[in-house]
Amino acid sequence: MADDKSGRDKQARDAERRQRERDVVAELERGDETEPPVDPAELDDFEAALDAVEFPATGSDVVAAVGDRTLTEGGESYTVEELVPDTDEERFSSTAAVRMRVQRPRIAAAMKRIVEASDSLPNVDLGTSQREAYEKTFRELKAIDEDDEDEGIRVIGDWIVERIHEKEKLPGSRDVRRQAAKFCRKNGYSVRNDEWLGV
Known part of the structure; x- marks a missing residue:
């Protein structure tokens, strides 16, 4: 992406959109549940990597794009490929939906x-x-x-x-x-x- 005003504006809009999606997901998830064990900063980096995926997307699309990315829970590490089914039957509407799936x-x-x-x-x-x-x-x-x-x-x-x-x-x-x-x-x-x- 070009480092000019329109490029920076697009990055800012994308960041705001991702934050709104995260807020909606967090609100829906809130309640008496346990907190997500993956570090939110790590999830933010993962979500930014998903910008290359066009949504709605299949599980196969997500695995192809970021399957080798690693997320850590406690002392254990998982690749996205271990968490998302590599199938066209699995569908995600947005980056927030993928984030919600892999946060636990x-x-x-x-x-x-x-x-x-x-x-x-x-x-x-x-x-x-x-x-x-x-x-x-x-x-x-x-x-x-x-x-x-x-x-x-x-x-x-x-x-x-x-x-x-x-x-x-x-x-x-x-x-x-x-x-x-x-x-x-x-x-x-x-x-x-x-x-x-x-x-």
Whole structure:
């Protein structure tokens, strides 16, 4: 981009647009959830790299453009390729949507496995409401303070993928929540009946 007034103006408008999108996403995400574990400055750099992608974009478009980029959660590093399904079925409306997906790498990695497993099923579509229910279950598991290694996310992600392969269909969100509640209770984490996992 040229370093002239119009180029600087475009950069400023792009930065303002990205900030507005982040604010909207943050407001929607706010509540009793845990804070995103990836450093916001790292996410800002990642989002700037997404300027090369034309939105709406597929998961394949995102992976092709920034798949080798690294994001760090705690002591672990993840490439974007490990977090975003490399498929044309996965669609993102904006850079903010991609940012929201990768800001919790362990959840994103579990969802990537589920999306890729469901891609192999004929006539099966992982709809928005079902995806949101799976992600909410993973966020509830992430919120368990005592579970520093996020074992629950891994265990329930494995369970969903096994069900997809065994039964050749997606498990219902209620079944996933029930399985997550069993995991919690088995490992000494309390689950009340009025909570998301309390089915």
